[in-house]
Amino acid sequence: xxxxxxxxxxxxxxxxxxxxxxxxxxxxxxxxxxxxxxxxxxxxxxxxxxxxxxxxxxxxxxxxxxxxxxxxxxxxxxxxxxxxxxxxxxxxxxxxxxxxxxxxxxxxxxxxxxxxxxxxxxxxxxxxxxxxxxxxxxxxxxxxxxxxxxxxxxxxxxxxxxxxxxxxxxxxxxxxxxxxxxxxxxxxxxxxxxxxxxxxxxxxxxxxxxxxxxxxxxxxxxxxxxxxxxxxxxxxxxxxxxxxxxxxxxxxxxxxxxxxxxxxxxxxxxxxxxxxxxxxxxxxxxxxxxxxxxxxxxxxxxxxxxxxxxxxxxxxxxxxxxxxxxxxxxxxxxxxxxxxxxxxxxxxxxxxxxxxxxxxxxxxxxxxxxxxxxxxxxxxxxxxxxxxxxxxxxxxxxxxxxxxxxxxxxxxxxxxxxxxxxxxxxxxxxxxxxxxxxxxxxxxxxx
Amino acid sequence: xxxxxxxxxxxxxxxxxxxxxxxxxxxxxxxxxxxxxxxxxxxxxxxxxxxxxxxxxxxxxxxxxxxxxxxxxxxxxxxxxxxxxxxxxxxxxxxxxxxxxxxxxxxxxxxxxxxxxxx
Numbered sequence: 001x002x003x004x005x006x007x008x009x010x011x012x013x014x015x016x017x018x019x020x021x022x023x024x025x026x027x028x029x030x031x032x033x034x035x036x037x038x039x040x041x042x043x044x045x046x047x048x049x050x051x052x053x054x055x056x057x058x059x060x061x062x063x064x065x066x067x068x069x070x071x072x073x074x075x076x077x078x079x080x081x082x083x084x085x086x087x088x089x090x091x092x093x094x095x096x097x098x099x100x101x102x103x104x105x106x107x108x109x110x111x112x113x114x115x116x117x118x119x120x121x122x123x124x125x126x127x128x129x130x131x132x133x134x135x136x137x138x139x140x141x142x143x144x145x146x147x148x149x150x151x152x153x154x155x156x157x158x159x160x161x162x163x164x165x166x167x168x169x170x171x172x173x174x175x176x177x178x179x180x181x182x183x184x185x186x187x188x189x190x191x192x193x194x195x196x197x198x199x200x201x202x203x204x205x206x207x208x209x210x211x212x213x214x215x216x217x218x219x220x221x222x223x224x225x226x227x228x229x230x231x232x233x234x235x236x237x238x239x240x241x242x243x244x245x246x247x248x249x250x251x252x253x254x255x256x257x258x259x260x261x262x263x264x265x266x267x268x269x270x271x272x273x274x275x276x277x278x279x280x281x282x283x284x285x286x287x288x289x290x291x292x293x294x295x296x297x298x299x300x301x302x303x304x305x306x307x308x309x310x311x312x313x314x315x316x317x318x319x320x321x322x323x324x325x326x327x328x329x330x331x332x333x334x335x336x337x338x339x340x341x342x343x344x345x346x347x348x349x350x351x352x353x354x355x356x357x358x359x360x361x362x363x364x365x366x367x368x369x370x371x372x373x374x375x376x377x378x379x380x381x382x383x384x385x386x387x388x389x390x391x392x393x394x395x396x397x398x399x400x401x402x403x404x405x406x407x408x409x410x411x412x413x414x415x416x417x418x419x420x421x422x423x424x425x426x427x428x429x430x431x432x433x434x435x436x437x438x439x440x441x442x443x444x445x446x447x
Numbered sequence: 448x449x450x451x452x453x454x455x456x457x458x459x460x461x462x463x464x465x466x467x468x469x470x471x472x473x474x475x476x477x478x479x480x481x482x483x484x485x486x487x488x489x490x491x492x493x494x495x496x497x498x499x500x501x502x503x504x505x506x507x508x509x510x511x512x513x514x515x516x517x518x519x520x521x522x523x524x525x526x527x528x529x530x531x532x533x534x535x536x537x538x539x540x541x542x543x544x545x546x547x548x549x550x551x552x553x554x555x556x557x558x559x560x561x562x563x564x565x566x
Contacts, residue, residue: 028474028497028523035475035520036493059492067498071505414507414530 018065098270
């Protein structure tokens with residue numbers, strides 16, 4: 001049997017190379033292969049024959065690893081692109097493609113800057129449109145990478161065109177609050193528009209939606225890293241040019257900063273797509289690190305406010321602060337979820353996370369009550385309407401998430417249900433952001 | 448007789464759930480049972496069973512455990528859950544409806560005897 005053992009070992013090594021097949025899966029397939037060989041052996045085949053037949057029955061490894069990839073896209077969401085199945089990977093042209101789109105975005109933002117005479121002048125249209133100069137290139141990059149057909153290209157482009165029309169045809173008044181809101185919410189709307197080409201048009205698939213959540217989390221990390229490096233570079237540049245000319249350093253920064261920030265959007269996406277092995281290991285570590293810290297911070301804050309009472313502490317900004325807090329908590333929940341192996345039993349981390357979510361909810365309900373009273377007294381402004389709406393959207397999401405994770409912790413539902421809830425809820429966020437951009441301005445007479 | 452690929456794929460989930468509903472099992476044994484039940488007509492590529500089992504795992508239809516029986520090698524056993532039984536019941540309803548409709552229309556057109564004769 002020594003010969004067969006060697007053959008099995010070789011086969012194991014070969015199977016293990018498939019990116020979506022992990023060690024446990026190989027063990028399982030190995031046990032299967034040995035069962036099959038033993039049975040064929042008993043039926044009178046020689047060891048070699050038995051091995052060959054068993055391997056053949058297992059199926060060819062390409063389609064096998066593809067099936068595994070389909071089920072465990074979380075393990076290889078980087079190369080996920082299922083449309084790539086039939087063509088060999090071309091890593092060399094990949095970075096080139098990304099570079100072209102990054103340069104295009106960098107150039108577009110420069111053209112916009114020059115047309116607006118920024119920073120000498122600061123016209124509102126530049127602020128409003130800024131994400132429209134960058135994110136279409138990201139969408140184009142994914143549309144190309146996922147090899148969308150013409151119909152899907154059109155569908156991917158539609159939201160960008162519609163949004164561009166809405167944002168630029170609305171007659172905002174001078175110093176309009178809704179205009180600022182549009183500038184704030186437009187990137188969110190467009191980010192969801194990028195989701196369509198990212199998912200290759202399969203927006204109904206919950207697995208693809210989770211992939212997009214994961215992508216967003218990793219993208220934020222990569223972008224922050226690039227921004228950090230870029231900040232150091234720019235700081236040093238400014239220091240070095242300072243002695244030479246009076247405003248040379250400012251000039252350099254004017255040119256480099258916007259283009260760099262725009263290009264980095266695509267470069268970060270490319271890094272997520274192709275080099276994620278590093279970050280993949282960071283995601284669980286980061287959630288492990290920050291979930292408990294946030295849980296402590298939130299529960300202490302909830303307890304303090306519950307004792308001291310909320311009403312006195314409020315100013316007009318506070319609802320915005322709490323929106324930011326809920327967004328961070330939700331981000332943490334989603335991020336932890338996307339990094340979690342779905343069939344692990346409930347663990348300590350899930351409990352800590354529930355504590356964080358529950359504390360955030362208690363805090364938020366207190367704040368919300370006080371704010372609603374305040375709005376009743378002082379009336380609804382565009383900012384308050386947007387903050388209140390976002391708050392409600394987040395509140396519903398987190399309340400249901402807390403409820404579901406309680407049921408999960410008591411073993412009544414599978415983790416999958418939590419995931420489903422979050423992926424089903426994603427369009428609501430997109431819808432709310434779109435409402436702020438498209439409906440709120442006319443509602444408040446563009447004030 | 449070569450059973451159509453789509454049909455094989457569609458029947459895979461209810462078959463596996465139904466087999467697990469009769470008691471816990473592991474991959475190789477499930478495949479053997481499928482062959483027995485279909486008289487060898489339903490041929491699966493062995494490896495494809497595992498991504499399917501992992502999907503059921505993710506959906507919470509089954510749970511799993513590695514175990515080494517007294518005689519025999521270490522294997523990964525799958526056990527159906529209540530959610531899995533509910534899914535199976537739903538699948539059963541759908542399949543019964545489909546087969547009943549097909550049976551009715553075939554009896555009506557007098558095809559059934561021939562079809563049965565061949566089988």
